[in-house]
Amino acid sequence: MSGAVAARARVMPLPARSAPLPEFGAILAALPMPAVVFDAEDRFRYVNPAAELFFQLSFSTLAAMRLGDLLPPDSRLFALLAQVRQHEAPVSDHDLTLDSPRLNRRGVAAHGAPLPEMPGAVVLTLQDGSTAQMMNRQLNFLGAARGTSAMAEMLAHEVKNPLSGIRGAAQLLEQGAAESDRELCQLIQDEADRIRNLVDRMDMFSDRPVELAPVNIHQVLDHVRRVAQTGFASHLRIVEEYDPSLPPVWGNRDQLVQILLNLVKNAAEAVDPLSGEIILATAYHHGVRIAVPGSKERVHVPLQVIVRDNGPGIPEAVRATLFEPFVTTKRGGQGLGLALVAKLVADQGGLIECDSRPGRTLFRLSLAMPPAGFRADAKQMDRP
Secondary structure, X not given: OOHHHHHHHHHOOOOOOOOOOOOOHHHHHHOOOOEEEEOOOOEEEEEOHHHHHHHOOOHHHXXXXXXXXXXXXXXXXXXXXXXXXXXXXXXXXXEEEEEEOOEEEEEEEEEEEEOOOOOOOEEEEEEEHHHHHHHHHHHHHHHHHHHHHHHHHHHHHHOHHHHHHHHHHHHHHHHHOXXXXXXXXXXXXXXHHHHHHHHHHHHHHOOOOOOOEEEOHHHHHHHHHHHHHOOOOOOOEEEEEOOOOOOOEEEOHHHHHHHHHHHHHHHHHXXXXXXXXXXXXXXXXXXXXXEOOOOXXXXXXXXXXXXXXXXXXXXXXXXXXXXXXXXXOOOOOOOOHHHHHHHHHHHOOOEEEEEEEOOEEEXXXXXXXXXXXXXXXXXXXXXX
């Protein structure tokens, strides 16, 4: 190391996030992808806002950590950093899994490059493939919702009318039937009622217009929590982790209540009655945008609502089709609850995704803010 370089290395202070690495800190901060600078000992010297979201930790927290505090030593990311330092040249790796108790990212692409101004330092950019996977899954969910809507309309027209005739005929037969046959007539009526109830539930998938307005999501969550703790989740611990600065979401309050009650009820049924815990959280994620069907417009959906539990997790065999109709892990379940959730979220222009592993299942809603220039109705916003 030359004397000039050594002098720079000795006097270089720990960068602050607001003014790190003067030469290109502003460029890294402007990148939409996560960017991190590690020193020679794999300490976090700089992270941009996108990296804070990626690691779900603030810069002040990461600045006191090494990469080894987040990932096990056999992670391929350590090998990538070592190759960058060894060859003093850029190195890339793809389809990485960054999995630990603090981090769970899959399909990650990493690109590292040496930083001459800081000997041993590496600039690392990350691309989270799970976002693309989420978008692909969301398209499947929307297709499933549309298919269910068509099925509901078909069932309403083609099943209800003959079903009423079958039930009426069974009632007439019961009046003149022998005692031994009346039980069979009643069975026909009960089964006809059950099928009709199922068709009625399917009718909730029909494409009715949805009235959207600014909604205080924390008031919705508070209502859902109170309903849960006075009923089906009275024996469980519910933890609130809210971002108090979150602006209103653009949605339908009643449907948001229905969505979140469904998710919280599923979580309550999945966790252990003695040690179960449900976490309700909100956060802001500036990087998520979705395309509007039939338009080149992309809608920003940065407002996130999270329902997380410490249950056994969802079996891997059903995760890919979790939001499709008639897919369920419950004994006796009909598999319409999460399909309806996906449909209602799509009606509000949002995204829903699920991340599950043993001991941790997370459902994340990504919702839009009110359109620019829209003036919120104070009565709507204050509605309890």
